[in-house]
Amino acid sequence: MTTPPAIGSDMPPLEPSCPRCHAKIGRVHRKWCPVARCLATGLQRTGHDETCLCAKDTWSGRWPGAAECFEYGWTYGDGLPDLNRLMSTATWDPVAHRWIRPGHRTSTD
Numbered sequence: 086m087t088t089p090p091a092i093g094s095d096m097p098p099l100e101p102s103c104p105r106c107h108a109k110i111g112r113v114h115r116k117w118c119p120v121a122r123c124l125a126t127g128l129q130r131t132g133h134d135e136t137c138l139c140a141k142d143t144w145s146g147r148w149p150g151a152a153e154c155f156e157y158g159w160t161y162g163d164g165l166p167d168l169n170r171l172m173s174t175a176t177w178d179p180v181a182h183r184w185i186r187p188g189h190r191t192s193t194d
């Protein structure tokens with residue numbers, strides 16, 4: 086009973102490198118990496134338009150969107166982020182590069 090459980094306390098530890106292209110945390114994914122996101126849409130970078138001018142995505146230590154799932158409590162209860170719910174419910178913020186809950190424009194509520 087030292088510290089109360091914070092939001093996202095069931096978040097699994099960071100993974101030191103991308104499971105697909107092995108980019109380290111903070112490093113840019115390989116061009117073909119299916120984990121990399123298009124920072125303009127939040128969707129798979131491999132599927133974005135050739136003319137898209139989004140910045141290159143980096144490996145954050147988590148699967149894209151996983152941090153938001155834990156923050157919003159959208160998990161299956163066993164530490165697995167509910168990414169389907171994230172994709173269908175949340176809105177991608179192309180400036181903040183994160184998913185925003187409906188009705189929550191900012192993190193300050």
Ligand SMILES: [Zn+2]
Pocket residue numbers: 103104105106107108114115118119120121144
């Ligand atoms: Zn990668």
Ligand SMILES: [Zn+2]
Pocket residue numbers: 123124125126130133134137138139
């Ligand atoms: Zn893009």
